[in-house]
Amino acid sequence: MDKFDRAQCTDELLREAALAQQSARYNAPGAEFEHCQECGESIPRRRREAIRNCSTCADCQLLIEEKQKHYRR
Ligand SMILES: [Zn+2]
Incomplete structure (x- = not known):
């Protein structure tokens, strides 16, 4: 070496x-999460600033919301 x-x-x-x-x-x-807790992608600073305690990227958030909609039925 x-x-x-x-x-x-x-x-x-x-x-x-x-x-x-x-x-x-x-x-x-x-x-504040710097990386998505679902997929590990980094969360854009603008998104983190816009959403308090945002822990997922936009894609995963969408998936989570879709799932919640499904369960609520
Ligand atoms: Zn994600």
Whole structure:
């Protein structure tokens, strides 16, 4: 392993740690979700700003609403 490989490795570890920290924060109850809790896609900032505690992308939200409609019948 040369110097460059090691540097990249450390970089990746740091990034993973940062991501874990971030997801712990965003998955806390009542927190804003940066990624869809259904499919894992990132939720556009505009959508997150428009909808409080929005936890899914538009596509999944639509699916959830369709399902709820179905169950309500
Ligand atoms: Zn989704």
